[in-house]
Amino acid sequence: MAVTGLCLIGFLLMHMYGNLKVFMGPEAFNHYAHWLKFDPDPSDGIDVILYPLxxxxxxxxxxxxxMLAAIVLHMWSAITLWNRANEARGTKYVVKKTLEQTYSARTMRWGGVILAGFLLFHLLQFTALMVTPGFSANATPYEAVVGSFRLWWVVLAYALWMITVTMHVRHGFWSAFTTLGANTSAKAREVLNACAWVIAILLYVGFMIMPIAVLMRWVN
Ligand code: HEM
Incomplete structure (x- = not known):
């Protein structure tokens, strides 16, 4: 759970950084999307990542x-731990809400399910180009992003989704390092907590700045 979760957080940080390319204009963003994938014209001087290795x-x-292996293993670990915890307890909790548990910690399971559900929509929108609010299926990556985020309800949906993502990441980061043995003292707990908040806030701001800039027409 911890190792796959940290791989997914690493992906999010890279993805967030890549999205910021939108601020460099259509050419830079489309070039970036092209570089990640297949090079339709190897003679144009633009290479794809790790080619010719x-x-x-x-x-x-x-x-x-x-990434798919990380997601599947992460979900499989969650279900296994969920079952193991239920079997070990035998009876249900009488009082579920405890003062020691944060809201993020209490919503890890269902939060994870909601997060994964919207991820499907996200992939249908930007990777498969099958759900195309504000753009057409033959749009360039830049046109797809700008077309989508000109719609206020798309930005709102992403803003809500990103709350579930970053709440999950905040508790998950803390929990992963605890599993890996870093939570050994009150001081260590404080440092872990601070790092978890920094990563969560960085992800929220870093991801949302682009949709908001498009909506406000700071990006054309
Ligand atoms: C405001 C937030 C986000 C924006 C604007 C955004 C934007 C994009 C765009 C434009 C692409 C397509 C890139 C391309 O292939 O040309 C993409 C792909 C993807 N995004 Fe996001 N994304 C956001 C948040 C997330 C989050 C939170 C996750 C994971 C939980 C995520 C997971 C993915 C995945 C897995 C892909 C597919 C990569 C592939 O093609 O294999 N995204 N995103």
Whole structure:
């Protein structure tokens, strides 16, 4: 749970950084999307990632396979731990709300389910181009992003989704390092807590700044 969770947080940080390319204009953003994937014209001077170390277009599929494995193992660990906790307890909790548990900690399971549900929508929108609010299916990556986030309700949906994502990450980061043995004293707990908040806030602001900039027409 901890290792796959940290891989997913690493992905989020990279993804957030990549999205900020929108601020460099359509060419930079489309070039970036192109570089991650398959090079349709190897003579245009733009190479794809890790080419020629691996064949043209392989990187994105190796990366997707790795991410998919991380997500599946993360969910499988969650279900296994959920079952194990239920079996060990035998009876249900009488009082579920305890003062020691934060809201994020209490919502990890259902929060994770909601997070994954919207991720499907997200992939249908930007990767498969099957759900296309504000743009057409043959749009460039830049057109898709700008077209989508000109719609206030798309920005609102993402703003809400990102709350579930960053709440999950805040508790998950803390929990992962606790599992890996870093939560050994009151001081360590304080440091872990602070790092978890910094990562969560960084992700929220870093991801949302782009949709908001598009909505406000700071990006054209
Ligand atoms: C405001 C927040 C976000 C924005 C604006 C955004 C934007 C995008 C865009 C434009 C793409 C397509 C890139 C391309 O292939 O051309 C993409 C792909 C993707 N996003 Fe996001 N994203 C956001 C949040 C997230 C979050 C929170 C997650 C994970 C929980 C996520 C997971 C993914 C995945 C897995 C892909 C597919 C990568 C692939 O093609 O294999 N995104 N996103």
């Amino acid at each position: 691996i064949p043209n277009g392989w990187f994105i599929w190796l990366f997707r396979a790795f």
